[in-house]
């Protein structure tokens with residue numbers, strides 16, 4: 001199993017050609033190896049842009065800065081769960097989960113199918129393996145996309161609001177499952193939910209300002225997954241306070 005490696009991000013400026021002002025400026029983030037980093041910030045501050053830059057998908061923006069690793073390439077080592085589930089309508093749920101293999105033109109081995117079915121079982125969708133995406137609810141589609149991300153076993157995992165469409169109980173369950181299955185990976189999770197960030201993050205960045213940079217939250221001494229106790233409530237308050245400052 002490929003272990004996650006550390007990534008250092010320095011965005012001096014990120015600007016879309018359609019915008020006069022940069023989206024990001026003087027942003028520095030460290031993603032420690034094999035840890036979960038959670039990223040919060042007001043809508044439109046540039047969280048997805050950071051993920052897309054790491055995933056090599058940000059072609060339409062000008063980027064000044066650098067992204068460094070310990071020498072390992074990002075290309076080919078990233079699993080990216082985008083905000084939109086990007087399920088292919090003409091493929092079954094099972095084939096969508098195995099899409100990375102299919103896109104590489106490889107036939108699906110029985111071993112991979114079994115792994116995919118096990119993941120579908122864990123996300124509560126084994127009975128839907130032969131369904132097509134249009135027959136699923138938004139939350140079910142999100143669970144298929146999560147299973148697809150978990151199947152890839154890449155060292156770096158980028159997730160953009162992966163649990164947002166789920167009911168509270170399913171969300172809690174799938175947070176736990178993802179945390180368990182992504183042990184040893186370097187994870188960057190974008191979320192709007194302070195409780196989720198405090199539960200899962202070894203470290204938490206809150207994006208601030210316009211153009212935005214990233215503030216590393218202090219006081220995360222314990223290791224995740226964290227219980228909901230007085231300490232985590234105080235951390236959530238701190239995040240809300242910082243996010244609130246962005247909405248005045």
Ligand SMILES: Nc1ncnc2c1ncn2[C@@H]1O[C@H](COP(=O)(O)OP(=O)(O)OP(=O)(O)O)[C@@H](O)[C@H]1O
Pocket residue numbers: 016017018019023041042043044045046047048049050060
């Ligand atoms: N392809 C694009 N072309 C032009 N502008 C873009 C493009 N993608 C994003 N933007 C702009 O860049 C800014 C940051 O967008 P981004 O999607 O990174 O924000 P976000 O923090 O992920 O937002 P949200 O929380 O709403 O998902 C926004 O102002 C958005 O309009």
